[in-house]
Amino acid sequence: MKFSNTLIHWYLQNKRDLPWRNQTNPYFIWLSEIMLQQTRVAQGLPYFLSFTKAFPTVFDLANAHEEQVLKLWQGLGYYSRARNLHQTAKHIAYEFNGEFPKTSKDLLQLKGIGEYTAAAIASFAYNENVPVVDGNVFRVLARYFDIDTDIASASAKKEFTQIAQQLLPIGQANLFNQAIMEFGALQCVPKNPDCNICIFNDSCLALQNKKVGLLPVKLKKTKVTSRFFNYLVFLDENDDSIITKRTQKGIWQNLYEFPLLETESAIADENIISSIQKQDFVSNKITAIHLYNSESIVHKLSHQHLNIKFWKVKVEGKIQNGINWKSIEKMPFPIVIHNFISSQ
């Protein structure tokens, strides 16, 4: 096949040197794949290095406390990945004696491993002939074949998987899959790709039809909701404070935060103050309340805009179960809270 030969040739000359490449340890490949879900290589790379240093084997990861895993994951986002990673590490270590499943089908049974990741691990570690279909593959194939199927639709995954399967050269799944993704990441980029220097500029249908900028088609748009968070940073006579754990479903599950007063809308600061006084988070008498940041910090997630204010709440005496600032160093926080703490 001309397409795959050209692509693989390009890959061997242009690939980045990344620490999870040029080896077939399924543990490292799995770790990198989970970290890179919806995440750029540049962002995930330092996390991969700190994880492999802290947990050189799947047993080390399995034996860790979830809190340590989440702490190392802090700032990477989509924390269910870290929780599932830990759960799956325990499963592999204790149920499978540390042996990873060796087929895409069996890998798919594990928590946090979906169709893409199962195919990625199976092809990279065991060279199984299964195609990967990620955002890069959608884009490269949609353009090369001028396909305007909505990639967010249910049928798109099947359609593109079938095309990729046909293109995949048997016995070279490892190379081909990495090549097509690398090509999407480096050459066939989402915005303004430089088609003048593209290896496929004599055969790409989107280029011929002047549709490169229009493909792939993605219709679904996530709508963003606004929320209003007031974090209460209590301080007693020892400067001890209160930290709580987010155990409910939703954003930041199992991460820590200050006691939270969420309001339906942006209400006046005086109303927040009277609310704080009524809520009795602590039995101590409150002696002073004031804002750290008069302007809300707007923390933008893909689906929520969090308008955050941090309040200093001074109280008399000692807080029951107060926590020393030194002891929160090992606790995982949402990055916006971690940044606030670091700035103090």
Added chain:
DNA sequence: AAGACGGGGGT
């Protein structure tokens, strides 16, 4: 089938 789930970087 649609929505929830983070954070950062590019345009």
Added chain:
DNA sequence: ACCCCAGTCTT
């Protein structure tokens, strides 16, 4: 402001 990133899980 909007889009995208080596997606998966839940509803």
